[in-house]
Amino acid sequence: xxxxxxTVIKNKRKKFAEGPNFTEKKEYRPENVHETxxxxxxxxxxxxxxxxxxxxxxxxxxxxxxxxxxxFFKGLLEGKIWGTRCPICGxxxxxxxxxxxxxxxxxxxxxxxxxxxxxxxxxxxxxxWSGRSSLKRLPIVLIYAVIEGSKVAIANELHCIxxxxxxxxxxxxxxxxxxxxxxxxxxxxxFEPDDDWSPSPTNEEKERIKKMIEPVYEWVKTxx
Amino acid sequence: MGFNMSRxxxxxxxxxxxxxxxxxxxxxxxxxxxxxxxxxxxxxxxFSLRDIDxxxxxxxSVHFGHQLCSEWIIHDHLGLVGVPQYRVENGGxxxxxxxxxxxxxxxxxHHDVVGIVGWExxxxxxxSQGSEFIALASDIRYELMVGGIYPxxxxxxxxxxxxxxxxxEEDVATIGAKNRNNAMDNPKAQWYRNExxxxxxxxxxxxxxxxxxxxKYDCCLMSRGVAFALVCSEDYAKKVNPDGYVTIDxxxxxxxxxxAGDRLNFPGWTNRYGSNYPEMTExxxxxxxxxxxxxxxxxxxxxxxxxFGEIHxxxxxxxxxxxxxxxxxxxxxxxQFLHDESTHMHGEIPMNPxxxxxxxxxxxxxxxxxxxxxxxxxxxxxxxxxxNSKKSEVPDVKCGIVNSHAGTGTSxxxxxxxxx
Ligand SMILES: [Zn+2]
Numbered sequence: 001x002x003x004x005x006x007t008v009i010k011n012k013r014k015k016f017a018e019g020p021n022f023t024e025k026k027e028y029r030p031e032n033v034h035e036t037x038x039x040x041x042x043x044x045x046x047x048x049x050x051x052x053x054x055x056x057x058x059x060x061x062x063x064x065x066x067x068x069x070x071x072f073f074k075g076l077l078e079g080k081i082w083g084t085r086c087p088i089c090g091x092x093x094x095x096x097x098x099x100x101x102x103x104x105x106x107x108x109x110x111x112x113x114x115x116x117x118x119x120x121x122x123x124x125x126x127x128x129w130s131g132r133s134s135l136k137r138l139p140i141v142l143i144y145a146v147i148e149g150s151k152v153a154i155a156n157e158l159h160c161i162x163x164x165x166x167x168x169x170x171x172x173x174x175x176x177x178x179x180x181x182x183x184x185x186x187x188x189x190x191f192e193p194d195d196d197w198s199p200s201p202t203n204e205e206k207e208r209i210k211k212m213i214e215p216v217y218e219w220v221k222t223x224x
Numbered sequence: 225m226g227f228n229m230s231r232x233x234x235x236x237x238x239x240x241x242x243x244x245x246x247x248x249x250x251x252x253x254x255x256x257x258x259x260x261x262x263x264x265x266x267x268x269x270x271f272s273l274r275d276i277d278x279x280x281x282x283x284x285s286v287h288f289g290h291q292l293c294s295e296w297i298i299h300d301h302l303g304l305v306g307v308p309q310y311r312v313e314n315g316g317x318x319x320x321x322x323x324x325x326x327x328x329x330x331x332x333x334h335h336d337v338v339g340i341v342g343w344e345x346x347x348x349x350x351x352s353q354g355s356e357f358i359a360l361a362s363d364i365r366y367e368l369m370v371g372g373i374y375p376x377x378x379x380x381x382x383x384x385x386x387x388x389x390x391x392x393e394e395d396v397a398t399i400g401a402k403n404r405n406n407a408m409d410n411p412k413a414q415w416y417r418n419e420x421x422x423x424x425x426x427x428x429x430x431x432x433x434x435x436x437x438x439x440k441y442d443c444c445l446m447s448r449g450v451a452f453a454l455v456c457s458e459d460y461a462k463k464v465n466p467d468g469y470v471t472i473d474x475x476x477x478x479x480x481x482x483x484a485g486d487r488l489n490f491p492g493w494t495n496r497y498g499s500n501y502p503e504m505t506e507x508x509x510x511x512x513x514x515x516x517x518x519x520x521x522x523x524x525x526x527x528x529x530x531x532f533g534e535i536h537x538x539x540x541x542x543x544x545x546x547x548x549x550x551x552x553x554x555x556x557x558x559x560q561f562l563h564d565e566s567t568h569m570h571g572e573i574p575m576n577p578x579x580x581x582x583x584x585x586x587x588x589x590x591x592x593x594x595x596x597x598x599x600x601x602x603x604x605x606x607x608x609x610x611x612n613s614k615k616s617e618v619p620d621v622k623c624g625i626v627n628s629h630a631g632t633g634t635s636x637x638x639x640x641x642x643x644x
Contacts, residue, residue, distance in 0.1 A: 125379035128433035131372040153485030
């Protein structure tokens, strides 16, 4: 075999990129979650004997590979909000974009920057109903807030406020859960009113909202 | 755009199964598709399955049936082996996008007779699990665990929109009542088949809070259902339905961000419409796709030129937002437009006489097809035959709009239908 041929074969075996190793791994799923695969677990037949329903069970663990977005989610574990910025037009985002949205920037790769833990409410709502996992925490104030310097708004919860006191444009701070409770997801942080902010006096609309969500408080109390 | 304007695109027939939720003992999905085609053949007996040269399948989520490629089950059940087929998926705008694909297929001249079958089987999981499945169409990395369900995203958008446009909760509640009451004349509608009662604005206002300012009766229904529609060339339309065919004179499809918060300052919108649009409150993709459809159909004043519509009322608030995006009202008069009940059966431009998503139901892949079918029924004079009476018939209609809508306004299509 000539030397040239050997080189060709070596190059073929070379990987496009070295794969990452994962030594630090944390699992916190409930003990009763089992991946059983696809399984028929029951059936029912209507009283008139005409129609049959069958029950299929499926439970599957998914891996969300954050890839190039990883720094944002890893930053949450460290109590930091990372954003990205286009080196050409300067637009900055949280949620992050790894390539610029401006067509004239031709998908320029963006730079990572640490964002201030300050924001402003863009719009808000008071959830009186939600997905199963959130029901006990109702009512939840869900807001879209613009983190200082960002061009876009990000959704998250607003805590430490009576729901009827929320205002458009109010200043906020970003607060993280204690370090040992963080999981690297957006639920690691929430918004709170800025220290200098205080609610405006009560009014008719606030009283109306208060009445609207009263049943939600009552309903949550009855939950086990 | 290089449309082949010489070729007219026609809508000649279609039908849905009843829409419903729960163990109702409905047919299988393939059986439902077959029944929709059988009903279509009762209206246009000269249409034969042998004439179909393309099938487009409209289905949103495999999560609901846990069957990949369920269109393959339907397709061969219909006896159509050998006929080309593919599936279109585009969230809540799946039906509209399938219709768009069918129109393009005929417009290209490559196909003449295109069938569309749309379906969803959302009652295969619980309502709360269903809501979570739908929320998988949000950006799960950023939004699934905060808020987590679509009504909450829509409520946040609507809250600011209503303040900015001086629209009250009572104003939008009229829409929640209107569409359910319209469905009281439509035996296939989910509201007709279940709750079956006329409701008032007070009933909407007093229904439970979902997410301020949206209440239960401001929200659409989760459904099981199948729909079939037939799109074709004018030559074929003249052959099978010479008196009743409808022409599709304008089509538009547009897009917006998946996360509603990302549409602030988006260059794609700033370039088109200037700064501060669509904000987080307007449906830019609706305005943009309507503009495309209007231009193609020669609509200059939509309020005057369009007689009625079947539009995507996932929430009563979003139906109101859609009125504005369609150019029926602006920030100065949208409040008055709602006060005047302009879109009720007695109004200037009735919207969702068939019941819409809140009254008829929302089996996602079938929904946009259902809207198109109801629009066609109005234009071809079939309402007295398909509904229980003439109460939900818009008199003397010549032109209707069909609207299909996805995500938080992430993909939206509009179609102009005209009586030929
Ligand atoms: Zn840029």
